[in-house]
Amino acid sequence: MVDFTLWDILRNLLLAARWTIALSLVAFLGGGLVGLALLVLRQWGRAGLGRFVALYVQVFQGTPLLMQLFLAYFGLALFGLDVSRWTAASVALILYASAYLTEIWRGCVDAVPRGQWEASGSLALSFPQQLRHVIVPQALRVAIAPTVGFLVQVIKGTALASVIGFVELTKAGGMMANVTFKPFLVYGCVAALYFVMCYPISAYSQRIERKLHASR
Numbered sequence: 001m002v003d004f005t006l007w008d009i010l011r012n013l014l015l016a017a018r019w020t021i022a023l024s025l026v027a028f029l030g031g032g033l034v035g036l037a038l039l040v041l042r043q044w045g046r047a048g049l050g051r052f053v054a055l056y057v058q059v060f061q062g063t064p065l066l067m068q069l070f071l072a073y074f075g076l077a078l079f080g081l082d083v084s085r086w087t088a089a090s091v092a093l094i095l096y097a098s099a100y101l102t103e104i105w106r107g108c109v110d111a112v113p114r115g116q117w118e119a120s121g122s123l124a125l126s127f128p129q130q131l132r133h134v135i136v137p138q139a140l141r142v143a144i145a146p147t148v149g150f151l152v153q154v155i156k157g158t159a160l161a162s163v164i165g166f167v168e169l170t171k172a173g174g175m176m177a178n179v180t181f182k183p184f185l186v187y188g189c190v191a192a193l194y195f196v197m198c199y200p201i202s203a204y205s206q207r208i209e210r211k212l213h214a215s216r
Contacts, residue, residue: 004180004182009180009182009186010189012172012176013169013172013173013176013190014193015172016168016169017197019166019169020155020158020159023086023093024151024154027090027094027097027157028150028154030090030094030097030098031093031094031095031097031098031100031101032098032101033098034095035097035098035101038053038057039053039105039106042054043127043131053102057102059099060095060096060099061099061100061103065157066160068092068095068096069089069092069161070164072089072091073088073089073164085161085164085165088164088166092161093154093161096157097150097154100150100153101150105143108142108143108146109139111142112135112139117130119134120133120134144208145205146205148201148204148208149201149205151201152201152202155197155198156194156198169190169193169194170190173187173189173190
């Protein structure tokens with residue numbers, strides 16, 4: 001039986017952590033783009049579009065991410081689509097992140113006083129101009145802290161991609177635990193690596209939040 005050292009375990013986990021980081025970035029950036037588009041549609045003022053976005057948000061917030069991953073990987077295969085584990089995990093996490101980011105940003109836009117919309121409208125600004133020059137700069141200041149904080153949830157959410165066989169940090173930890181017969185040590189290292197990835201982001205989010213409160 002091969003005797004695995006602590007460095008052997010950490011090396012393999014660090015290699016897998018690259019995929020956790022990559023999947024987190026794809027999910028966060030892709031979800032941000034989709035979420036921004038959905039936010040614009042919701043704020044446009046068309047009742048049908050607003051209801052559609054609200055339903056979209058409720059579907060993805062009201063169902064477990066685990067089920068969304070299963071549907072993205074196994075469900076699409078029922079329609080003859082052969083998707084890789086990476087593609088399925090990316091699609092599921094992008095849709096999941098977009099629903100939450102849409103709602104986070106909607107709250108930030110709603111925090112802008114209604115008078116700002118009316119004042120910019122009285123200047124004959126179009127809807128895109130109102131968003132770009134008046135509303136978004138004010139909402140952005142409020143949105144930074146919760147948006148950065150949500151990235152932590154995305155990073156931890158990638159762990160569920162292991163259920164469809166995608167080898168990221170959690171999946172690699174399970175594989176290493178089965179090989180080394182040292183589950184406590186392996187999962188302790190996995191937890192430590194998640195902490196190293198998430199704590200600086202959480203601390204930065206809290207720092208931004210304190211600065212915003214101090215400047216008010």
